[in-house]
Amino acid sequence: MDSKKRERFQSRLGFLLVSAGCAIGIGNVWKFPYVAGQNGGGVFVLFYLLFLIIMGVPVLTMELAVGRASRKSAVPGYKALEPAGSRWHVHGWFCIAGCYLLMMFYTTVSGWMLGYFFKFAAGTFTGLPGDAVDAVFFDMLANPWEMTAWMVLTVVVGFLVVSFGLQKGLERITKVMMLGLLVLIAVLAVHSLILPGGLEGVKFYLLPDFQRAAEVGLGHVATAAMNQAFFTLSLGIAAMEIFGSYMSRDNTLTSEAVRICSLDTFVALASGLIIFPACFSFGVEPDQGPTLIFMILPKVFINMAGGRLWGTLFFLFMTFASFSTVIAVFENLQANCIDNFGWSRRKAALFNGVFMLLASMPCVLGYNLWYFELTLPNGSVGQVLDIEDFLVSNLLLPLGSLVYVLFCVTKWGWGWDKYLAEANAGQGLNMPRGLKPYFQFVLPVLVLVILVMGLL
Numbered sequence: 252m253d254s255k256k257r258e259r260f261q262s263r264l265g266f267l268l269v270s271a272g273c274a275i276g277i278g279n280v281w282k283f284p285y286v287a288g289q290n291g292g293g294v295f296v297l298f299y300l301l302f303l304i305i306m307g308v309p310v311l312t313m314e315l316a317v318g319r320a321s322r323k324s325a326v327p328g329y330k331a332l333e334p335a336g337s338r339w340h341v342h343g344w345f346c347i348a349g350c351y352l353l354m355m356f357y358t359t360v361s362g363w364m365l366g367y368f369f370k371f372a373a374g375t376f377t378g379l380p381g382d383a384v385d386a387v388f389f390d391m392l393a394n395p396w397e398m399t400a401w402m403v404l405t406v407v408v409g410f411l412v413v414s415f416g417l418q419k420g421l422e423r424i425t426k427v428m429m430l431g432l433l434v435l436i437a438v439l440a441v442h443s444l445i446l447p448g449g450l451e452g453v454k455f456y457l458l459p460d461f462q463r464a465a466e467v468g469l470g471h472v473a474t475a476a477m478n479q480a481f482f483t484l485s486l487g488i489a490a491m492e493i494f495g496s497y498m499s500r501d502n503t504l505t506s507e508a509v510r511i512c513s514l515d516t517f518v519a520l521a522s523g524l525i526i527f528p529a530c531f532s533f534g535v536e537p538d539q540g541p542t543l544i545f546m547i548l549p550k551v552f553i554n555m556a557g558g559r560l561w562g563t564l565f566f567l568f569m570t571f572a573s574f575s576t577v578i579a580v581f582e583n584l585q586a587n588c589i590d591n592f593g594w595s596r597r598k599a600a601l602f603n604g605v606f607m608l609l610a611s612m613p614c615v616l617g618y619n620l621w622y623f624e625l626t627l628p629n630g631s632v633g634q635v636l637d638i639e640d641f642l643v644s645n646l647l648l649p650l651g652s653l654v655y656v657l658f659c660v661t662k663w664g665w666g667w668d669k670y671l672a673e674a675n676a677g678q679g680l681n682m683p684r685g686l687k688p689y690f691q692f693v694l695p696v697l698v699l700v701i702l703v704m705g706l707l
Contacts, residue, residue: 257322258417260497265422267507268429270494271514272575274484275432277360279519280572284526285543286479288536290472292455292527294464296520298476303512306477306697309690310486310652311508312682313659316673318495319504320665324586325489328496329658332665339664342654347587349488349647350580354607356614356639357580358409361573362401366391367545368570371562376553384553388545392618399615405577406607413581414600417497421582428571432518435568440524442561449528456527474704481701482644483515485576487651493583499677506679518572525565529555544569581607614639628706645705653698660690667691 260266287295321328326343333339370376376384391397412420443449464472484491498507526548530536533551552562581603588599613621617635624632627641658664667687675681 258497259499260494261418261422263499263502265418265426266494266498267510267514269422269425269579270491270507270511271518272425272429273490273494273579274511274515274576275429275518275572276485276576277357277364277569277573278479278483278485279515280522280569281544283479283483283519284523286475287456287523288527288530289467290475291460291464291467293457293459294461294469295472295476296457296523297459298473299480300516302477302480303483303516306694307480307484307486307512308505308508309682309686309694310656310698311484311491311511312504312674313655313670314486314489314491315495315498315504315508316659316670317655317665318489318492319498319500320669320673322496324493324496324583324590326587327590328489328492332669333658334663337663339654339658342651342658343489345647346487346489346492346651347584349643349651350490350583350587351607351610352639352647353485353488353490353643354577354580354584355610356636357573357577358402358405358607358611359398359614359636361405361570361577362398363391363545364566364569364573365405366397366401367549368563368566371549371552371559371566374559376549376562377559379553381550384549385546387549395616395619398618399612402611402615403608405574406604406611409574409577409581410600410604410607412578413585414597416596417582421578425575425578428575432568432571432575435564435571436518436521436525439561439565439568440521443525443528443532446528446532446555448532452527452529452531453524455531456523477697478701478704481652481698482648483519484512485648487648487653487655488643489651490580490583493586494579496586502677503679503681504674504676505682506677509680646702649698649702649705653695653702656690656695656698660687660694 260269287299317328317332318324321331323331324343325346326340329340329343370387375387379387412424414420444453461469495504526543529548529551533554535547535551548565549562552558552565555561584603584607585596585599588594588602589596594602614636617623622634624634625638626632627637629641629645631637631641633641659670660667667690671682671684
């Protein structure tokens with residue numbers, strides 16, 4: 252795709268909502284609340300915000316800078332900026348592989364959210380005892396036909412959206428979903444806050460209690476917060492770079508990165524305001540782990556007045572959050588095929604749609620027909636989804652982010668001066684030149700720490 256003819260976002264709001272939609276996903280609304288619960292609440296949130304500022308924002312500006320300066324996707328983007336004879340563009344192929352691998356399990360989980368939305372809307376949970384609520388989730392996992400149906404619907408609708416183009420497809424649909432998501436957050440959070448005993452949940456969640464954090468271990472809390480702040484933006488596999496290639500040069504990348512991180516953080520924090528007051532109101536422990544969404548919260552909803560409605564709205568919110576990420580990453584897959592192979596948008600959508608349907612099946616079947624358990628390098632035991640998630644989250648994201656950092660700050664890559672000029676082009680917050688030593692020596696070490704910790 253010629254950079255002069257490259258598609259552009261229709262508006263700045265469209266860019267911000269699409270980019271934030273890519274960042275806002277299951278990690279915000281599912282993982283953030285229970286990780287905060289496991290790590291003492293308020294102190295974890297403080298550390299999370301700190302690491303988002305000192306790690307998330309800088310690496311995000313780098314990924315956006317490579318995209319905006321090159322006006323291309325991962326592989327040709329590196330080729331356009333790398334020094335002659337260097338091989339930085341090889342990392343671009345790992346970025347593409349990472350996006351495919353991410354979607355191989357993300358489409359399944361997004362399908363779970365969609366399935367639960369329809370189940371609550373249809374009244375499946377109404378009047379069920381606790382054990383029967385758990386059985387709904389286990390029965391879904393054990394049924395390959397149901398799992399496949401929700402996954403197929405997610406993939407087909409996703410590629411249908413991006414086949415219409417950047418403005419008419421991705422930007423138009425994401426605007427509607429994100430604005431709907433923000434309205435749902437406000438409604439659900441207000442409802443949770445007025446539940447009897449709900450304010451106790453807010454205190455646990457947002458008031459720092461260093462004594463409680465010390466019981467978990469301050470080092471452990473800080474480490475968990477650093478991991479969450481890093482992974483929430485899905486940096487390192489060019490998922491954000493592609494939107495940089497579509498954006499204007501009217502505003503500095505630091506300004507845009509801060510806005511994206513703010514939206515991402517708002518949704519993460521607001522998710523906790525939905526979940527913690529509800530948990531405290533109904534005497535549920537807020538550190539229940541991944542089962543919180545599919546087993547614990549449905550029990551909370553069915554005991555509420557109007558629980559069927561609140562459960563339906565909650566899983567509509569979850570569907571918007573996950574599907575906004577799905578179509579954003581699908582757009583990256585589209586752009587890579589268009590840029591690298593010269594395909595039309597429709598051809599790229601057809602190829603990627605068929606490929607993703609097939610590539611998603613191992614995750615679907617990993618819970619039933621192909622069920623097995625494997626011990627991962629970090630000692631945890633997992634199925635197909637866990638293996639795919641481990642490869643993306645613990646290897647490709649931190650390793651890819653390290654490559655982006657080194658590419659932007661070292662003389663062997665694009666270089667600090669060129670990165671800084673691109674990051675500071677436009678109006679708004681500038682990235683201070685004085686941060687060069689931090690970017691060159693501290694930031695790579697922090698990312699390397701995350702990589703090593705994830706593999707141990």
